[in-house]
Amino acid sequence: MNTHVFVKDRPLDFFWFLPTSGDGRYLGSAIGNREPDNAYMREIAVAADRLGYDGVLLPTGQFCEDSWITAASVAPFTQRLRYLVAIRPGVATPAHYARQAAALDRLTNGRLLLNVVVGGEAKELAVDGVGLAHDERYAHAAEFLTIWRGLMAGETVEFQGDHLWAKGGRNVFPPVQRPHPPLYFGGSSDAAVELATDQVEMYLTWGEPPEQVREKIERVRASAKAKGRALRFGIRLHLIVRETEAEAWAEAERLISHVTDEAIAAAQKRLEEESDSVGQKRMSALHGGRRDRLEVAPNLWAGIGLVRKGAGTALVGDPETVAARIREYQALGIDTVIASGYPHLEEAHRVAELLFPQLGRIAGNWGRVERSLDGDRAGFASESGIGAARAL
Template structure:
């Protein structure tokens, strides 16, 4: 089936961690336990998302306690630090941990990035990102060069990194998701794996076809990955009952905060996801089912990818195979709690897809 399955690691953990009562205490020991389970269960690594902790110390701690097959996918915003400094950090990580690093390019939102002093509108963010990552790719490939661009002017870039021999070739790979024309163009030019959130297959096919077309125009071919949450149980009824419970335990304050934030977002991916429910909180989860077993309701109460595949093991497997038929060869999966659901998915879904645990 798919060539690669990753899990998800963040410090907000529990049955429904968007609520205080649904959250469990998390420390370094717990995060190492989670990463160790992911490492042993047949996943090839994990996405470490932008969240409460910075990804670099977290990624270093987990890489130091896992095997060489565990490859951290670190979420990084372009433009927050110098591309040369990022390249040095990345080359150091790869030198210490044997070439296991992958970048998850996160462009963020205009509103959120103002906190960091980055004041760019939607399309400008992608223009900066394209220039930034073109520089980082050259630096992590070991080049020394001058660069005079729209956002950056570098002299003798890479000279101080000469003794940091790159481990990965041709450079540290870039994974990225963006649904706007500007985002798709940036992906077509720069990235190696195009990531998308789950959508009804016919809509996703249209988007992937656009990405393929733009990549071909640049003489490139990309791999495709899917970031999706799973609610998998022994039966379909049990899975939807679990989704219903998430709606019941979520507070009105959380709904108001999350839906208000989503409505203000300028990202096309956010807008497409929001369209799956229109801001309506249903009485029963299945009222929002937009394709067999596809539920956009997670975005009602949690940030990030808000679509889940809900169903029995056979149904979840069928949906993932359906996405695979569109060209998806990499899946970044999650479930709550992350620790217990990593075991459940590894013991049910992965074997059904031919992955040895």
């Protein structure tokens, strides 16, 4: 095994994305579309593992392949890659998810992470039999996580809430990571911040302009501090990195070259009518559905959000510039980047080759040693993947 050493002022975890709803080169067109079959998901996961990404995010929802099964199917082909599996609390019981999480954590030898997604569209949630209003969903999720965390810690759980209950529940087979695989969570509403600062280890934000991210982090930190807690922070965005600025911006325009004005209007109308997500409204407000206002901060481009919900922004530019923008977020407290790019296989290679050296990372092979300058965090990412799970 080849091991690389690099030193930088602050560790930065860098994740990629498994496109379990499909992939392609263009938005708004079926040209070059790729189905999310298992062979393709495995190819991306193996590439991410070899290139030095710390993990991959697997989304959840009606139009995604199941995140649990996909992770379990590709994990045996990787050695150190972590799997950030998105889950919806309303879809299954806490006990069921606890058994699944413990089993997958053992299967991956401690490489499981969980991204808790409450959901923001009543129509899609109804498909799964979830009919709760916005704040009720967060209250339900709080009860869900209270039970789930107790089970994962090996406790015998007795719980009676407004939405959920458990009587004598206990996980027979424990996870590798104790007390449980780390919980990631994002949300911009008051209810979301309350849940995050009560229950999770990592707070995620979509790629908003740095000033908005700063305000959000300060808000979450203050809430957590009042409860005697401290959270880590991550950002979810897309990347369009090319050797020159001109090439990167040309690629951004190419990505939406098949998107029509009618498609934009229809997508924005649907989001306005169907989504009660505060975070989604913040994303949509960045561009206002207009093509002429897509650079919403230096090198931060909102073109993807014209027709896609969720993470709708991308950092666009040459490697030096994109690295500098990431460092700006890092200076605010971000220590994890969850990135993606179309198509995901090719862009995983491109980002690793062009951007990683600018971030102090060395792409390729199976492991590395990470040290911060003051020695406060160090970890060895070995072939077993055990050392890759730093303290959260």
